[in-house]
Amino acid sequence: MRDAPIVSARGFGYRYATGSAPALAGIDLDLAPGSFTLLAGESGSGKSTLLRALCGLVPHFHGGAAEGELEVAGLSVRDHGPGELAAACGTVFQDPETQVVMGGVRAELALALEHQGAAPGAVARAVEEVALALGIAQLLDRRTETLSGGELQRVAIAAALVHRPALLVLDEPTSQLDPVAGDELIWLLRRLNEEWGTAIAIAEHRIDRCLPAADRVVALEGGAVACDAAPADFLGWAVDRGGALATPVARMFALAGLRPLPTSVKAARDGLRAAGLLPGADGGDLPAATGAPAGPVAGSVRDMDVSHHRPDGDAGSAGDAGSAGDAGSAGRGARPWRRRRGPEPAVAARGAWLEIADGPAILRGVEFAAAPGERIALMGRNGAGKSTLLRLLKGLAEPTRGRVERAGEVALLLQNPGDFLIHEHAVQEAGEEGLAAAGLAGRGAANPRDLSGGERQRLALEVALGGGGPWAAVCLDEPTRGMDRAHKDALVARIGALAAAGAAVVVATHDTEFAAAFAERIVLLGDGVAIGDGPPAEVLAGGWHFSTEVARALGGAGGALLAEQGAETIGRELVR
Amino acid sequence: MSRGGATVGSARGPAGVPIPAYRPGSSPLHAARAGATAAFCLALALTAMLYSDPLVLGAVVAAVALAGVAAGVGAEIRRAALIALPLVVLVAVINPLVYRGGDTVLVRGFEILGRPLDITLEALVAGALAGLRVGAIVMAFGLFTACVDPDELLRMFRRVSYRSALTGALATRLVPVLARDALRIGDAGRCRPRPPGRLAVARATLAGALDRAVDVAAALEVRGYSAGGRPARRHRPWSRHDLRVAGAAAAIAVAAVAFAAAGAGAVETYPRIEVAAGPPELALCAVLLVAAALPFAGRAARLGVARA
Structure with a gap:
């Protein structure tokens, strides 16, 4: 029974x-x-x-x-x-x-x-x-x-x-x-x-x-x-x-016309193997994650070109985009991304240390620079120093050694959007113009605390921007926590608009899919220093933890990070 | 390009509220049951309340400091003393301004709010003694806060007044949470192009506190709060530390009451200062100091706690 x-x-x-x-x-x-x-x-x-x-x-x-x-x-x-x-x-x-x-x-x-x-x-x-x-x-x-x-x-x-x-x-x-x-x-x-x-x-x-x-x-x-x-x-x-609501690997399979849709990365790899797109058990082990795209594997998607993969779909090297940098590689170790002579950085930390009086050093001589219009994802485990670096860039904290340079005003959206919302009515927070920019036109009478999480996030961003500008840099600290995919897509578009207006956008995030979607450069922090700095296709495709679901399923092949890129990679292999 | 951050300064970590707070420890005062340690601290506070004698009040302060240092909470006692300091000064300053008794006039014809005022030595001393008493009491409660597990204490009271005790537990729990909220909201304010005024920040913190309260109420509901059960009585055998701390508390309280009943520690400040400083007062001071050290005395006490 x-x-x-x-x-x-x-x-x-x-x-x-x-x-x-x-x-x-x-x-x-x-x-x-x-x-x-x-x-x-x-x-x-x-x-x-x-x-x-x-x-x-x-x-x-x-x-x-x-x-x-x-x-x-x-x-x-x-x-x-x-x-x-x-x-x-x-x-x-x-x-x-x-x-x-x-x-x-x-x-x-x-x-x-x-x-x-x-x-x-x-x-x-x-x-x-x-x-x-x-x-x-x-x-x-x-x-x-x-x-x-x-x-x-x-x-x-x-x-x-x-x-x-x-x-x-x-x-x-x-x-x-x-x-x-x-x-x-x-x-x-x-x-x-x-x-x-x-x-x-x-x-x-x-x-x-x-x-x-x-x-x-x-x-x-x-x-x-x-x-x-x-x-x-x-x-x-x-x-x-x-x-x-579909997972990235399921969308990748669907876009590539593969079935059945995988419920996990393991199932995706099994599906790709069954389709002859990844080496099987006797085809040699998959290379370990190295931080760089994996080496060629005959007859698999691994040997595909990585150069054309850009988060925004543009062709060309990610390193050329908007920033002054030649593409470094996380796989080449912990060297910061070498930068060509270019425009003055919008914001920079030069050998910045932050040492707590009765605790450890949170930042240990960080070298970081963001060019105008550059979109950067700041990643790393909890305690790596991401939020602290953003606070230094904004000026909420001062480095104990080193210095911070700013070409103009820096906006910072802290982790909890509710902290920015202190008035009774939404219109008092950001004005009609800010409400419109947040997609909340006509909601001015609403109490900000009654807005949904995504709405509050958008409103808080407009509060932090304050209708001001032009901004030298806009920094966002973990803006996607608890956010659904539709809201993340909207945020990616907003970041693109800010960058197009000339602001360097620096986002601290754990969300690799989100980072791959908006960023043209990933800076990986570990123990208060930059341990990786390069285009997303190089930093995220070969990582173990710092890697997207699609990249894990494909073993880093082709530098594909998002479902669309993965499907394109698979599609080219199927055609070939 | 503007340059910020060239200044070298000390970094501030997550700002803590500079008030004494309980931290689990391994001292006899921490190891003893909450009731015993609470009684120990309250006995010291009671002594301060019963006496104006500077010798006795000084002994209470010394006893609190001694017990605090021995219990490893010297920093908390120092915080309590710093909190008490403005209050002590305030009391000491206000008394001579509002009371004109005393024979020894130090300043004559002083005028405040249109009233002529003489400042006397006796009024100054009386103010100082009142301030010292306030300081001793605050320090005793600092020891209480640092060494008594609030959860255990509130559990004790939940059997008597369930809802009041739970409200107390929640208030205790939410104070640091709300302090952090206020700091975060303040930081967010600094991130606005036009930082809000303090009133707006305070109002937002209060609104946030109400939101927090609703969330906590929901959490309590799903833990069966409305089922209304009271914690069952827990039979816990008396440990060596329980006995020592409770014994010390009893000794302090009995001595304080007995000596006071016998007229020890009498102080007259008006019209002339008369402070008793004879053998009874010295004996009481000795009792206070010995009793304060009693929980920490003996090899067994130290080793027993270390192995707990």
Whole structure:
């Protein structure tokens, strides 16, 4: 006999108290115990609302009106509030900072069980067990304010799991984390799902990150279920709908006319091998990532020309574009990209050090220059010094040694767009002109805090630009966190417009696909110095971590980074 | 081309709020149960409240400093002292300005707000003693903040007043979060072409705090807060540190009350200064200092904590 579903929805709909349209409508859904379900959809599609309904916050915490039926572990969410549903459903939100309640990790983990009136011995054992299961035993005696974002998110998951709920719902839990911590979190969830049988329902914009772990995808559009299928079938649906929700390798396959669509990089490589486009198991190992395009491999896409691949699709060497540089290579080691004599840099750091009085040196003599109109992605692991370098360029901090040169004003958009929005009405933030530039014309009366994440990001950028200019340089710090693909595409266009107006655009980002889409130069920071500097096709195509999904699938062949480039590379090989 | 950053200066890390804060430690005061350590600190504060005698107040300050240094939280005690300093000066300065008692006039005919005012030595000394008392109390609470695990303390109170204690826990947790928010919003303001005024930044920080509060409330709900269970009583055997710290707290409190009842530490400031500084006061000071050192005394205490 089949187990009863852990989640069962029949015609469930919901409208926020202040909403003009239903946030959810006609949801019919069954989630099996022990399943791993990915909720996909663009911003505003209803993912978060559905997750909040699963834990009872909708309608009990947010108010509004619900219709139809939604049951979690046999409890109707219309009749049972979050307190009652908490026994069956653990919940993790986006921002780890505001879901950790207590000052110490041990107390935090104990809180849910103490609410249930569990005996002290049972609480202590459960805390120990969940800490060991999630690999955070070493954090038990730490204060929560001393934890990193990744550690804090793990603590939040442990706190949600400590009483062993049958269902764990997570709303974009990796959006505030760096890619390494995000990937680790997804695989941790997969392990919990497999070993404990905990059903997982997770909403994520980074489909490529979650798809290999999921065994089902539910895509929402306008608050309704638009697709409910296995990952491979979902990709087919997503590609047919324009590809906004498809992973880069799936789009590459679709553009190249290859089937089946891969749900992971491994599946993509297998598919390419099956099509004779990559060497098979007996065809020799794929060269290790070197930071430079891989060497020739007969009969594969690896031996293709890299020179014509530019993020913006132009022909010619990336090194010639807009900047004063001949193409260096990350593969040639840690030398900065050698620069030809050219125009005065728009902004430059000359041997810049930043040493904290009671801590380590964050920057160690960084040499960096951006030419007018140049589009640069600043990459590197957390703590590599990206944000600090941007703050130096803006003048928010002064180097302890070395100097910063600016040809004019520098704009900086910091990581949290909400920090820029301090007025009651959007029009007070950026004026009518700024609103129009942000694509928010006619929304001037709205409270900035009521705008969506993408809208806030666009508005904050206009606030930072202030209708001023011309800007010598515009710096953006992690502007794509939690942003869906449509908004990223819009940001790429905005960056292009700023660069065309003559501003050097420097963007600190972990998002390799985004970097490949907008940048003509990648500067890789590590331990406070530049360890790679060159065109995207060279820096990102052969990297291991700093590499796009398409580049990983193709093994760096042809310097292809994006789906379109990969498909073109494959297409040329198929023709040949 | 303008050049910035030529100035060599000290870099500032993430700015912390310069107030004492709890950090887990391995000292006997940290290892003892929260109730015992809290009682120890409160006993010292109680002593400061009961006495105006400069000898006794000095002994309280010395006892707090001694315990703080021995517990490895000397920096936190120093922070508390720095916080208290303006208050001490304020009290010491205001008293002679508003009180005209005392026989020893230092400045005659001084006029404030149209009122003639004599400044007397006695009023100055009384102000200084009041300031010293405030300083001692603030320092004792600094020791409390640095050594008492707020989670454990609040857990204790949750059994008595669940919602109030949880509100306290949240407030404790959110203070550093909001401090960081304010710093970030301030930085974002500096990134605007026209930086906003302080009032706008303060208002944005407050609005952000309300948003944070809503998020935290949602987090509490999904942790079963509305289920309303109270933590069960935890039977925890008394450790050596619990006994030593609680014993020291009892000794300080009993001595302070007993000596006060016996009339020790009497101070008269008006019309002339009379400060008791006899054997009872000296004995009380000795008790305070010995009791403050008691939790740290003995080989077992030190090794036991190191191995905990």
